[in-house]
Amino acid sequence: MGILANLFKGNSFQHEPKAAEEAEVLIREAIKTTKAFENDFSIWLEKGMHKGLLDYLNECISERKTNPRAEVNLYFHESKNSNGFYFRAESPWSTEDYYFLVHLIKQKLIAQNYVQNHATREVIEQKGELKTNEEFFFKPSLKFKRETPYEQLFGNVFIEHRINGDKTELIKIMVNTYTDQLYKKPYDFEDFLTEICLI
Numbered sequence: 001m002g003i004l005a006n007l008f009k010g011n012s013f014q015h016e017p018k019a020a021e022e023a024e025v026l027i028r029e030a031i032k033t034t035k036a037f038e039n040d041f042s043i044w045l046e047k048g049m050h051k052g053l054l055d056y057l058n059e060c061i062s063e064r065k066t067n068p069r070a071e072v073n074l075y076f077h078e079s080k081n082s083n084g085f086y087f088r089a090e091s092p093w094s095t096e097d098y099y100f101l102v103h104l105i106k107q108k109l110i111a112q113n114y115v116q117n118h119a120t121r122e123v124i125e126q127k128g129e130l131k132t133n134e135e136f137f138f139k140p141s142l143k144f145k146r147e148t149p150y151e152q153l154f155g156n157v158f159i160e161h162r163i164n165g166d167k168t169e170l171i172k173i174m175v176n177t178y179t180d181q182l183y184k185k186p187y188d189f190e191d192f193l194t195e196i197c198l199i
Contacts, residue, residue, distance in 0.1 A: 023126040031119040031134060033103070044100045053093055053101055057197050060087065077174070083189040084158075084174030089167065098168040102161050105173070106136060108196055109157055114138040132163040152183045154192040 044050065060074035074087040089098060106116065117137045124131050136159040144151040155177035162169040173196070177186040 023124045023131075025122060025124050026130070027121065027123040029121050031121050031136075037099075037103075040096075041100050041103055044097075045104075049097065050101065050104055053097060054197060057087070061085070061193060061197060078189070081179060082174060082176050083192075084172065085193075086170055086172035088170050095163065095166060095168045098161065098171060102134070102136070102159060102171065105159060105196055106138075109138045112153060112195060113141045113144070114153065114157065115141050130165055134161040134163070135159070148182055149184045150182055152178055152186050154187045154189065 057074065060072045063070045063072045064074050064076060073090055074085055076085050077083065089095070110116075115138065117139045119134070119136045121132065121134045124133075138157040138159075140151060140153045140156075144153070155175040158172075158174045158176070160170075160172040162171075175186075175189060175192055177183075
């Protein structure tokens with residue numbers, strides 16, 4: 001079983017099964033960021049459009065930690081080797097805001113010495129609806145492979161952005177770590193949340 005399959009095995013928020021007869025793959029491609037997207041993203045940052053969304057995520061994280069039963073739009077998965085969270089789209093933020101949020105998180109990971117291992121987009125038609133799934137997988141820079149035990153930073157990072165029609169449905173972020181002797185102990189997941197979610 002592959003790393004990504006293991007990563008989500010047994011999680012309460014794993015992919016919903018797709019019946020082959022009900023879903024037709026229309027597009028499966030590598031994601032490439034365009035200059036137009038980068039320009040729009042820069043304007044979004046300059047206008048401070050990211051601040052309200054990040055503040056909201058921090059508030060949800062804090063409330064969820066304080067009260068695991070709180071009715072907030074953010075859910076954690078925590079285990080020995082796999083930690084993460086997901087949240088569903090909410091107004092007043094648009095799908096564009098969520099695209100830019102994912103891009104901001106990717107930039108934050110690169111600033112933490114991560115490299116993007118792959119980025120893929122799959123669009124399917126299922127029961128008359130278009131569903132898009134974008135996935136990004138990040139690993140620590142290869143410079144950390146020069147000597148053992150290897151530095152794994154926070155671990156390998158997986159980001160998923162689900163869109164139904166033209167509306168964001170869900171964003172999920174998972175961190176998968178190694179515990180064998182080839183790797184140093186990973187950085188704390190709490191610090192990962194701080195680095196990713198704070199402005």
